[in-house]
Amino acid sequence: MTGLERTAARPHVLLLNWRDTTHPDGGGSERYLERMAEGLAGRGYRVTIRCAAHPGAPAEEWRAGVRIRRRGGRYGVYPRALLAIPAERPDVIVDVQNGVPFFSRLLARCPVLVLVHHVHREQWRPVLGERLGRLGWWIESRLAPRFYRGCRYVTVSETSRSELATLGIARERSTVIPPGLDPAPRTHAEPDEDPMLVVVGRLVPHKRVEHAIDVLARLSDQWPKLRLEVVGQGWWHDHVRRHAQLRGVEDRVVLHGWVDEQDKHEILARSTLHLCPSVKEGWGISIMEAAAHGVPSIAYRAAGGVADSIVDGSTGLLAADFEDLVAHVDRLLTDREEHHRMGTAGRTRAETLGWDRAIDAFEQAITDALRQ
Known part of the structure; x- marks a missing residue:
């Protein structure tokens, strides 16, 4: 019996991410993930995000139908999220690889979809220094592709898809889903006279x-x-x-x-x-x-x-x-x-970029994973 048949009414999607949009270092990648999560929740999925705790944020909250659970800090979030997988009992896991993945396959008893926004080749050494930078790049470029062999990937651009291919992730295993765009609010400002x-x-x-x-x-x-x-x-x-x-x-x-x-x-x-x-x-x-x-x-x-x-x-x-x-x-x-x-x-x-199109494609990726 497939995961889709087992929980056809409300499949549980567990998303593992380093941060959320309320985190001081949250940005566009967190926004992307949360829009996808909210879109899935609006279509009847049970959706949980596991991410890092940070000052001023509750350990658990519901937002737009999505349950957000914050545990661990900058590095502690990885083992805390990994060890929580059995209790969550997901039907599919979205493992967000922000350089380093969560290695969710260690405890997963369901399909794993890997989300990669971009390859971090140029960022490791400037951020972590020579030694740790080499280790980070080895994890991203050598260990992770082998560990997730057979898993499907989602990324946000054809350029990122091509970069993943250089790491041994065949193009037919990856799907490109660019972000949507919220309609710009009405503004009062006019372009400044000075540049x-x-x-x-x-x-x-x-x-x-x-x-x-x-x-x-x-x-x-x-x-x-x-x-x-x-x-x-x-x-x-x-x-x-x-x-x-x-x-x-x-x-x-x-x-x-x-x-x-x-x-x-x-x-x-x-x-x-x-x-x-x-x-x-x-x-x-x-x-x-x-x-x-x-x-x-x-x-x-x-x-x-x-x-x-x-x-x-x-x-x-x-x-x-x-x-x-x-x-x-x-x-x-x-x-x-x-x-x-x-x-x-x-x-x-x-004007052609809407989130509905992106959520449609992301839901299809989840559906394909559930049918594995």
Whole structure:
């Protein structure tokens, strides 16, 4: 008897994730998972998320029909979630591999679906140092693919799918399900008369907000009224602030920290260009949020899924290196006709991205797993 036949009325989907959206370090990947979880709950599934505890958050709560259980800290969440599997008695497990998986197959008595937003090859050593970085990359690139041999994978972009293939995960075992996009709220802001760059994301080293500050400094003579606004919080905040001071542009950089959704969209609506200088992104939801306001994005071509969320030359530009990044910013600040064309194309594309389409595809992946 298959899992689908055994619990046809209300299959229990257990999602194992490092963090949730209320975590100070939560971001787009957590938002993706929770939207999928809420969508499944709305369609009659029992859904539980196991993630890390953090100050101010209850150990357990219900949100939009999803039960969220927080246990363990930054590293303790992994054994706590793993050991909870037998008590949860899931019909299918979604094991979110944020570099390191939960190794849920050790205790799973049901199908396991692995969710990978992107491969972390470039991030391990800058974040953990040489020795631990090598260990992390070995786990991600060698151990995990062998451990989950035979499992199906879900990822968010064709670029990430191709990267997984280089680790030995055959393309036919992976499914691409890009994120959806919430409709942009009505905003009151108009595009500023003076040029404004914006970065939206967590303040952590691999987001490389410093590159946006360096762009501002490089173009300060050509564009004396150019400024940068940064939306997001994180433990790298003080370093980013010091970098702006060292480059002599602290009076032209605003670090907003965390803002609510309305304020975020007000800031995007008055921006000229959105920069995404990350080392790696699985997709880049902020790119599409900016596009919804007619704001083109510029990112590094080598940064993974941004090559899928940005249609190069149509909705934004992809840079080969930092010099290229500077040149692209200057180009779109100068050529207002091209800027308008890209903004219009981006807004049109953003209007086609809804969460229902993504949830449909994710539910199909769950259904396929239950039939194993």
